[in-house]
Amino acid sequence: MSELAITVLQFGLLLLLWILILSIIAAQGRDMMVSKRARTRAPRNEAPASAPEAESTPATVHHSGKTPRPRPRRLVISEGPLVGTEIELGSIPIMLGRAQECTVVLDDDYSSGKHARLFPQGSRWFLEDLGSTNGTWLGDEQLTRASTVEPGDRIRIGKTVLELRT
């Protein structure tokens, strides 16, 4: 093979390498911009289950444009087998579930052993699902990540509904 042909092929190889890179970047499209989307949108307004989440720690979950409310002091069970039960909120996380070691032992066939966890961060309380079978619902939406709970929000675990009160 002539020297020229080989040189052309060598450059072709370099070109192909960059073509691969450019096609990967082109095909990625908006994929890498998800984190930006997640940061700018209001978390409650869209279906949380469908969009991939970018933030991992509860400390980075933001609520845009909400003024801080008074700190919740009680957790009240408003529906379900244990209706009327009240728990004082301190500064330690609260475990919800059927297991005996939970802070709030739910007598509910539809809840899991360690179903969900409420924990304080700053002046807010966050709710996190612990991989339960039937899921944890905040308002009308199923939790996919730790999310803030405001007083009056309905937390549904199985047939039990809980609320934070100030």
Place this chain on the structure above:
Amino acid sequence: MKSQDHDAHPKPRRNIELLLLLIALTIGIGAQVLVGLNLEDTIDQRYWTEGGVQVALALAFHIALRLRAKYADPFILPIVVTLNGLGIAMIHRLDFTNQYDGVADRQLMWTAVSMVAAIALLVLLRDHRRLRQLTYISLAVSVLLLFLPIVPGLGQDIQGAQVWVTIGGMSFQPGELAKITLGIFFAGFLANNRDLILLAGRKVGPLTFPRLQDLGPLFLAWLIALGVLIVQNDLGNALMFFGLFVAVIYVATSRISWVAIGVAFVAVGAVLAYQFVWHARNRFDIWLHPFDDEIYDQLYGSHQLVQGLFGLAHGGLTGTGLGSGSPQIVALANSDMIIVAFGEELGFLGLSAMLVLYLILFSRYMRAGLGTRDHFGKLLAVGLAMVLVLQVFVVVGGITRVIPMSGLVSPFLAAGGSALLANWLIVAIVLLISHAARRPIVVGPMLNTTGEGASGTEDPLRGRNTGEQDPVNESQGSATAPALKEGESFRE
């Protein structure tokens, strides 16, 4: 760009992967044929069989993904296949020199073994969350793997680093696999204890330091890894394990104090190593004064580094062309210094393209971690991404005199079966994590698992063994009821 709607069902995107895979294979096999053309080797049956093996392996992997992890990241496999193919081509090119012979065939064989192992892991594991159950077993296995080379009779000392194990004529670097097992341990441990480490702690100025008792097992693991590596004289791996540790703990807690502690530890470690380890002092001297005649001429001197720099300079912008340079002047040109061989023969354009490929691969690993919903998967993906990027940094940084040189090999490129196997297994794990991240969630009807009329006790093992935490089904399986589970069968 076709708008890919995130709010609708995500697309599997396997066809894009196939297309990119074809470009990747063309690059790898084309490079090898170019080497043959340029060195006036006859392009015979052998080239086509070797190329055919690569095509078959890549397609097998692609089909396995189609069947078992439909929503896995479509970019990881093509990038890895490109790098692996280029590595084989360069090793093949160096086989034409006097120093090396038959290394390319061995590399191709190891590629086959690694890819088959990765496919097997992909098919058998199915869900990365099952690895979480192996948290403490991983710690034990890591210790075993790291200690194997210093067991008398098994271990072998090559070039001052005692990291090899020889069993029946086959030598292997068990420390490479410890990257994976330690990554699993760090991720599993921190996923379990994240809140404790995050919430409890003592505040010192702006930084919050965690309590010592929360970190006991983690520090123990880290000390063992580091101790063994210092005994083995393998500074590159020590740096990598330490970086993995700091990165995972930083991501788990989002506390900057960890990075501060980490940098302080590296500084102290570097001073101590310089004072007491001859091997390390030697590397420092080479790094700081490579052009000193005395250091250049001594045994284990800076000859390798300096010739590597000359090689990179010789490559220029477009390189000498595959087969036209003289990369064999540098010692270990087909393993530790293979980056130099690429820099010389493909030039700045080629080498920077490969570094960009590493960067994209790293970003895809991180993307898998960002997308997945469980803490363990996030931490594991980030840890494995750090393993990749630290290897590249230590190798390229060492060659270009940014940091002292230490014995790590560039992932997927360099000759060496153990590293190749470990890196392919990492690819399989990350692909599983990205599959979990992108697949659509189908929420089944509510289940009564323990109360009156519960049916969940029929087959309690089924739910437990899949390691699933929520009733997530493959989209094709959504018509059938999700696996039934008992209330207690969740994570820890």
